[in-house]
Amino acid sequence: MTQNVDFLLFNAHILTMNKDYTQYRHGAIAISGDKIVAIGQQDEILHSYSAEKSLDCGGKVLMPGLVNAHTHVPMTLLRGLADDLRLDVWLMGYMMPVEREFVSPEFCRLGTLIACAEFIKSGVTCFADMYYFEDDVAQASADAGMRGVLGQTVMKFPAPDAASYEESLAIARDFIKKWKGHPLIVPAVSPHAPYTCTPDILRATAELAIEFDVPLHTHLAETAFEVENMRNENGMPVIPYVKKQGLLDAKLLAAHCVHIDEGEMRSLFHAEAGVAHNPSSNLKLASGMAPVTKMLETGLNVGIGTDGPASNNDLDMFEEVRLAAFLAKTQSNDPTSLPARQALAMATRLGANALHIGDLTGSLEIGKRADLILVDLNPLHNSPRFERSPDNAYAQIVYAAKSTDVTDVMVNGRWLMRDRQLLTLNEADLLRQAEAYARRIDAFLMKREQSVLSKLIALGGSTEEESFEVQSKVKLTQPSLVLEALKKPEIEVVYQRHYRQYDHYFFFDENQGRLRYREDDFIDVNGKVHDVRARLTLIGENREQELGADVLLSRSRYLAPATQSLRFYREYFRPISEKEIEKDRLRWLVKYKGVEFYINLDTVQKPDLGHFLEVKSRTWSRKDADTKAKLTAELVDFLGASAGERITRDYIELIGS
């Protein structure tokens, strides 16, 4: 008597990827519904089971589908948009402005469908995602028939799908409630990273994950910079910090973990956390090489992820597995590290464990879901095929085979690809829609990149300074005279400040004006720096007009807080030349004859230009400007500086290029 099942696959070289790494050189597998009912030697299985539908696998390798442990699937639509850039320039200069403009439910559905098509064609049956509009990601994934652990992003900044943190947390809660219990989708919550969340946000997401018993998927310790900041700001590395916020009490999936120490590994291990290793992304963004061998030795479930396709630039897990094995060898200076078999386990069983769905998928074992792929090892690049050792099969898959060798894919007992033909997705249609997006994004970026101003605005936070300014500047030979004059009763000092100013000017082609990056170091009474502020100012060419008596009227300027580094702005704006100036500034806000003036006593130290007096006043009308211009000339005289040379140019124009 044979037992009847729904489906039989036979004549396959089965790599079960179970804990014992059992292989069946001539194997068969029996499937009923969404589950594996039996697996073993072909003779035995075919003797015990029968099915109406069966498939002769023609000697191909039959193995569990690959698990992509960390990605952002809708970003397929941003693949190849901007490369070979530093993380901040890539993220703040390109990804975020484009995401602000384009990311919508429709964008996320399309991007997800394209990713699912690419996954299926490259043998991935399950993925862990983190993005916006995750409900649309989930619907598209389910439509494609893919298994996913999908995390709705929560962070302190406004996101394309939420104006505030409270809103994104509410969205995450609704998302989890809606999808919990779905046969393919495991909902999750995704606080973006410790540095984009407050402690409160982290705690709230951990509580949410625990309340619904769902995974919490986040970025941890991706760069050395992140760890350095964490130590400076919180006096501890990343893992202890997030432990303090309760993240280790949830089913944690920690992406990256490039910069964690052995103590942190043990913390993660005791919390039964999963780790997603992202070799391509970490190399491409120069984040470093994660200590994978040590993490595995600690007993951690380390999966492998591609990260988002905008920083990889594909979703090819065959490449990632090979790279994971290669990097571990080089990092440990030992070619026996992370052998092929173990690397492939990371991409299957360990990956599923890292996603906290090891009971469902990740290996071919009785009772698990039928998530499996067939790999054709006949193509030339896999030839010949040695059989001396069981390890030969893993080495062939990891070191020689390509994702394009995957011919058939089944998820949850349902075929998603047969003979390289997608069964649930229309590839040509997806390609057309993707191209239409690319044209719109190209146009948006090209328009933005037409001018320095539009690039500045794209960064966000810039404001046009509406007020005009009356200004007079005089070279001083005796700055002490000014200090004396300021003590006279005619002057009412509102406040006094002392700072050191570092100005960095970027110059551009064709009337684009110049961009000033100014860092003000505020000096306290003891001569110590007590605060630092940086600002960007875009100044048009020929911005000033003379009002007589060497008094200038400034035109409007664009200002933005400089939240990024000087290096960021250099790589983002790509100036054709640069100049630097460094000065010590004593600054007073005073009232003179009832009118407010700013008085700057500057010592330009780099280059060494000497002492200068600046007298400035804000104005709003031409008539007011004329009045203030006269008063400015009078104040310069009062401050004992009228004998000095009038300077009608900016300091930066006084120095050669």
Place this chain on the structure above:
Amino acid sequence: MTQNVDFLLFNAHILTMNKDYTQYRHGAIAISGDKIVAIGQQDEILHSYSAEKSLDCGGKVLMPGLVNAHTHVPMTLLRGLADDLRLDVWLMGYMMPVEREFVSPEFCRLGTLIACAEFIKSGVTCFADMYYFEDDVAQASADAGMRGVLGQTVMKFPAPDAASYEESLAIARDFIKKWKGHPLIVPAVSPHAPYTCTPDILRATAELAIEFDVPLHTHLAETAFEVENMRNENGMPVIPYVKKQGLLDAKLLAAHCVHIDEGEMRSLFHAEAGVAHNPSSNLKLASGMAPVTKMLETGLNVGIGTDGPASNNDLDMFEEVRLAAFLAKTQSNDPTSLPARQALAMATRLGANALHIGDLTGSLEIGKRADLILVDLNPLHNSPRFERSPDNAYAQIVYAAKSTDVTDVMVNGRWLMRDRQLLTLNEADLLRQAEAYARRIDAFLMKREQSVLSKLIALGGSTEEESFEVQSKVKLTQPSLVLEALKKPEIEVVYQRHYRQYDHYFFFDENQGRLRYREDDFIDVNGKVHDVRARLTLIGENREQELGADVLLSRSRYLAPATQSLRFYREYFRPISEKEIEKDRLRWLVKYKGVEFYINLDTVQKPDLGHFLEVKSRTWSRKDADTKAKLTAELVDFLGASAGERITRDYIELIGS
């Protein structure tokens, strides 16, 4: 009037990869014979040229074929044979024994044809090779229609194609004479590496290369170990050493250069040497990461190679280019390092320059040979396609495209692949032949791996010890008595030695015996180590039989000089358990009653077992053994040790496991 040419390709996105990185978004190219006659905007080319044969490229990318700057093509037949091993175990334990057995002209022809098929299918049009029977490699390459710079190997060891260095040098000379001037093949000479050649061999190969004005292709500075040995033995790093032997006077192609400093880079630059960077191989064998960014900054022509397919395990240059870009970023901690455009130049123009055939190939320019490929960027993993910047095209090829996206390949004006169908090679036939080799190699290795003895023999140099030994061992409480007795006139001391012995025993399953790795440190009269010797001995189980009076007769044993490290043998033989023993040994060869005896006075220090006397004598017959057994017992008595406990076991059997 239009000019008539042989072939026109139009409607292509052309990446010329010339020095200016000129692109034609809607380009065309005109070919006559083997050469490019014109290239440019489609409108202009189609206006000026006509041809009977033309191809609408359907908007695909048209670019120069890739140049694989370092490989060993016949090793396709050894692909995936042995992986995740250290270089020495891989090379001495697997590659060399198999090469000794199988490498023949037929093997090299078949391996080359398979490699050429893989090259063509992955867009490679030119490669630099180094192997044995290079004449057969050349014939197979020419038959496939591939361009190659092919180096006949010369080294100090016997090779599969030459019993001596002189013979291999003569073969190299004949090879160069035969192929010099061929339209596809550039012959070269390949001294294997500084550590496998004598200074004389290096000089002779340099002279040969200069005499015929052909490239010299060699491995340089692949591992830190090589550089360390070079410094120890010759007091200088690798590049100055080979410069001293004249290699920099030839057209040098230096593979690897993982461990060279900036001075060495400048030496190579001034010598106009080319470098072949092998990212996968260097990672997989844990050799390190070559300083590619610095080499390029120095101005060196750095190409990219796959290395042999047995250490990669494929010939996929798309993977190598991507990996080169990734590694450079991580190594320099800067994601802007080695951008896609420059990485692709390494795989094309710079690679051809490194091979010293930059005048022939490497870019699409008028006058160069028509070596070109079409790449289809329609497959999903390349989607969408941004056009904002010219760099988008390079990023798409390098970071997203796969070798399987190559659809058409032309070398020297001749199509080798159209629509992914090979035109010069029969893929199915090659696969069949490769499988037949794999079965033979599997059988050879499986037979060899049946026993520790056959594995020992496979390493080469082992000998069976034919003589038998009579032995008596006694535990001593007063070793000084032995020293006194040896001064008596009945004893004639032939010589005396003092050494420290480190014995490392490997144990195996099922009557395989045990393998002893013994290091003898010879101690001089001042107590200093003046020489070190290491030997391997395979000792059968139950090897001794008692002859009475606790005198033992040893059976035959297999001995081999231990030229590799203890670690090598551990990884090669994979024992199930190990034991260590360390002792101080005073050894005398004496004559007693006209018979030679070895007397050992041992102090076993690790573990601390105390003092022992061993009296041994070689024997050749059972009768002689009986006589010597009696004499041995007498000598033990004479040495004042007859009261001591008789030990009938090896020291190793006295200690627990």
